[in-house]
Amino acid sequence: MKRSTQTMIATGLTVMAALQQAHADVVVIVSAQSATAKITAREISRIYLGESNRMTPLDIADPSDSRRQFYIKLTGKDDAQVRARWSKLVFTGKGTAPRELPSAADVVKAVAADPHAIGYVDRSFVNITVKIIYTVK
Amino acid sequence: MLALALCSTRAGAVLPQIDVSGFGTGGFAITDTGKAEFGHAQEQPVGANNQGDAGVDSLLALQGTVHLTDMFSATVQGMVRRMFNPGFQLDIPVFFVKADLTRDLAVRVGRIQLPVFMSSDYRQVGYSNTWIRPPIEVYSQVPFDSDDGVDALYRKSVGPADVSAQVFYGKSDVSLPGVPIQTRKNWGANATVTVGPLTLRAGRTESTFTARSAAITQLLTAVNAAGFTALANQLNPVNVPFNFTDFGFSFDDTHFTIQGEISKATAGGFVATTDGQYLLVGYRVEKFTPYAMYARQKITSERTDKTIPRFGALVPLALGVDQLINSIGADQHTFSAGVRWDVHDSVDLKLQVDRVSPQGNGLFINPQPGFHGPVTVASMTLDFVF
Numbered sequence: 309m310k311r312s313t314q315t316m317i318a319t320g321l322t323v324m325a326a327l328q329q330a331h332a333d334v335v336v337i338v339s340a341q342s343a344t345a346k347i348t349a350r351e352i353s354r355i356y357l358g359e360s361n362r363m364t365p366l367d368i369a370d371p372s373d374s375r376r377q378f379y380i381k382l383t384g385k386d387d388a389q390v391r392a393r394w395s396k397l398v399f400t401g402k403g404t405a406p407r408e409l410p411s412a413a414d415v416v417k418a419v420a421a422d423p424h425a426i427g428y429v430d431r432s433f434v435n436i437t438v439k440i441i442y443t444v445k
Numbered sequence: 446m447l448a449l450a451l452c453s454t455r456a457g458a459v460l461p462q463i464d465v466s467g468f469g470t471g472g473f474a475i476t477d478t479g480k481a482e483f484g485h486a487q488e489q490p491v492g493a494n495n496q497g498d499a500g501v502d503s504l505l506a507l508q509g510t511v512h513l514t515d516m517f518s519a520t521v522q523g524m525v526r527r528m529f530n531p532g533f534q535l536d537i538p539v540f541f542v543k544a545d546l547t548r549d550l551a552v553r554v555g556r557i558q559l560p561v562f563m564s565s566d567y568r569q570v571g572y573s574n575t576w577i578r579p580p581i582e583v584y585s586q587v588p589f590d591s592d593d594g595v596d597a598l599y600r601k602s603v604g605p606a607d608v609s610a611q612v613f614y615g616k617s618d619v620s621l622p623g624v625p626i627q628t629r630k631n632w633g634a635n636a637t638v639t640v641g642p643l644t645l646r647a648g649r650t651e652s653t654f655t656a657r658s659a660a661i662t663q664l665l666t667a668v669n670a671a672g673f674t675a676l677a678n679q680l681n682p683v684n685v686p687f688n689f690t691d692f693g694f695s696f697d698d699t700h701f702t703i704q705g706e707i708s709k710a711t712a713g714g715f716v717a718t719t720d721g722q723y724l725l726v727g728y729r730v731e732k733f734t735p736y737a738m739y740a741r742q743k744i745t746s747e748r749t750d751k752t753i754p755r756f757g758a759l760v761p762l763a764l765g766v767d768q769l770i771n772s773i774g775a776d777q778h779t780f781s782a783g784v785r786w787d788v789h790d791s792v793d794l795k796l797q798v799d800r801v802s803p804q805g806n807g808l809f810i811n812p813q814p815g816f817h818g819p820v821t822v823a824s825m826t827l828d829f830v831f
Binding site for chain 2: 350354359360361362384385387388391392393395396398399400401402404424
């Protein structure tokens with residue numbers, strides 16, 4: 309009896325976690341001061357693959373779910389392909405790979421401070437200093 | 446890529462940010478002949494034969510960039526590889542100061558990779574490329590790969606297209622085995638347009654070169670002494686033009702990776718005029734990218750001297766001239782098949798087999814009497830970036 313209650317609680321927690329996961333939205337943000345109000349998925353992809361220099365992209369350092377979800381959905385490329393792309397620009401001094409910040413909170417802080425910066429974070433990190441210009445679905 | 450942001454020493458005094466990154470390749474290549482060696486460039490004095498060799502593709506590079514201010518940065522790249530000398534050696538292929546004048550325009554002063562081919566900039570970075578090495582039939586057409594001078598880089602997004610353009614001016618000094626080459630007044634321009642998965646590139650390079658060696662001087666002195674002064678002057682590689690035109694395309698989507706270039710090198714002095722072409726087609730399935738490539742080089746200038754009559758004592762002289770005008774450039778084509786396996790985030794492993802068909806010695810190095818093609822080359826590399 310005791311055992312099955314435990315199992316039920318564990319199952320309940322798992323379901324809740326799964327639901328939370330499903331609702332975890334990754335959003336693309338710029339500074340609240342930025343002139344950019346909207347952006348297309350294709351434009352974001354161009355910025356994050358080093359093709360367009362319209363904005364300065366920022367990354368989250370750890371291989372978080374946000375990062376994986378963001379790259380696969382927006383660029384259609386995995387980490388290895390993205391790295392191969394950037395190393396073409398980096399090792400000729402033509403470009404600098406997206407700066408990697410330790411956490412989503414740091415990305416929000418850096419984006420807020422630079423009107424050219426663009427970042428992606430879980431929606432729960434968004435505050436008044438930044439604005440959402442795209443929702444990754 | 447590792448970014449070492451040095452922390453502030455005291456409030457307000459922030460040290461410049463330094464980015465340190467690097468790349469490397471560990472490789473092994475083996476052929477089925479003992480009568481010539483296979484190298485990835487003519488600048489390599491030794492290559493792989495049927496004993497196998499780790500020096501054809503192996504290299505290690507470390508790059509540091511100091512961001513001095515928002516506008517100015519300095520970059521230096523050190524590379525250990527087998528180039529110009531029989532052993533591994535450190536050289537500095539990249540060293541420049543960059544000024545980002547606007548978000549779209551940058552100017553660099555120093556040493557840059559000579560941007561003659563589509564993949565010139567990152568030809569050494571195995572991890573950035575599908576192949577093990579650039580096709581020698583095309584990429585050997587310009588036997589120098591760095592430029593000391595100045596360049597300007599412009600980038601702009603226009604509607605769905607991302608455009609970049611580069612102009613440069615400078616000089617370079619390289620040493621092919623036994624032949625030091627100085628290029629002067631190198632100038633060139635290239636433009637790249639990317640729309641979705643498709644990239645198109647066009648580039649033109651012009652320069653003036655001088656290649657002096659004891660053997661060349663000796664031969665041309667003999668040609669002159671035999672009364673063929675006009676020929677000796679025509680072959681003399683002093684301040685003669687070298688021009689190069691290259692068109693490239695690449696297509697890279699989730700599965701397909703396709704790229705190709707066509708190129709033409711025209712030169713004065715004894716250096717042959719050559720055409721080059723290659724096409725690579727790869728198909729990515731998860732972590733594996735099998736690929737096939739075809740590449741060829743063709744000499745379009747005269748391969749046999751017709752000035753010196755071939756009789757009596759003049760025969761060795763005529764043969765010497767023939768040898769000279771065939772010393773740089775070749776008729777050769779190669780079929781390659783390989784697979785790239787993305788083992789880990791920044792590491793790949795590649796296997797490639799080439800079937801190289803040279804006419805005569807082709808682009809092989811240190812050929813021995815009795816050498817003939819075709820030659821099979823098997824190679825394996827491990828590439829990484831950090």
